[in-house]
Amino acid sequence: MSNLLLGAQEPTVQLTSQTRIIAAVLAVVFMLMILELIRQDRLQERYSIVWFVAGLSMLVGAAFPGLLSVIADALGVRDTNVALFSMVLLFLLALALNFSVIMSRQAAQITRLAQERAIEAARKQAAQESNGKRGSSTVAGDTAQRDES
């Protein structure tokens, strides 16, 4: 009981070898998955880099647990696992934000594309009305937008 209260004297909690092996295997499987996704054209290279970095970090962390302890010490966290969780969480948060930025850009691009298409069709209609039925604009244009072949 006194051990719990005097936490400062407790030894640092390290990763077990079992954890390290599982992490290493997962990292390798993860990177193979990324490769496969790229091969199938389901993931673009530019979006895969960050995932490779994540997989490699996982592998490095599993191979050299001393690194994690150093980081945990620097953060003032006694439990290496907690330091690991915190870092992964921050990484995912940053990634999610990055995706929101990408999504916003693509939304803006899609909007502009839709606007261009709409304007193009309206211009076509305007040109047809001024060419074909000058003066009787009420008749023209019923099919103006549909027959743009």
Added chain:
Amino acid sequence: MRTLVFIPAWNEEAAVADVIEGIRGRMPDVDVLVVDDGSTDATATRARAAGALVASLPFNQGLGAALQTGYLYALRGGYEYCAHLDADGQHPPAEVVRLLEEVYADRADLVIGSRYSDPGRAESDDYRPTLSRRIGIGVFRFFLTLATRQRFTDTTSGMRAANRGVMELFSKHYSPDFAEIESLQLAVRQGLRVEEIPVRMLDRLGGTSFLTPLRSAFFIFKGLIVLLVGMFRPRVPASVGAHGVSADDAIEAGPPKEEGMEQ
């Protein structure tokens, strides 16, 4: 004076033809464009039958994107002035004429039609909003005044008239999420002359308002964020697109509209 009057419309088949005819009756010389914002009803067909040009967005993009489409069309088409009004029949075309006269006379770059004749009151003889709406109106009015240091009474009015300076600005920068308020803030920040004049508005002809209490709350919250962010936006973003998309190239590439299209 080449003028474009455009009408953003989303599923407004019931009212859109009447609105177009109203405009044609009052302003025979203007071109009328309906920006069909991905309607799933007969809005586009009825608009075309009523003699308007129709720019159909392939899917619903929101009011901001629809309005921007109108401004972009006006800019590309070489129109000197443009105006827009709602498709639901709340905005009498006669009042749009009054707005346009203000920009014709070069008394302002952007003119807003306000449904409040008396700036101090949140309601008028013609128009009595619900409580949640009154709160929203008050909040927006307060913060927009704070942000622009100019008094606006009807911050969400969708009846406006503008000249080419405004077209250029709005075709590049227009929030898809919060069309009315942010655009006002943006215009004032860019040093454009924005003026509000009292207009008479009517009850809607068809369709229903999209505002429920929950939506209103979300609407207000979103509006406040937009205003807050807007205060810290760069003031002269001439070369940078607001959302990473620049309309510059496309605008230059667009050929001027042929003559003889006014009638």
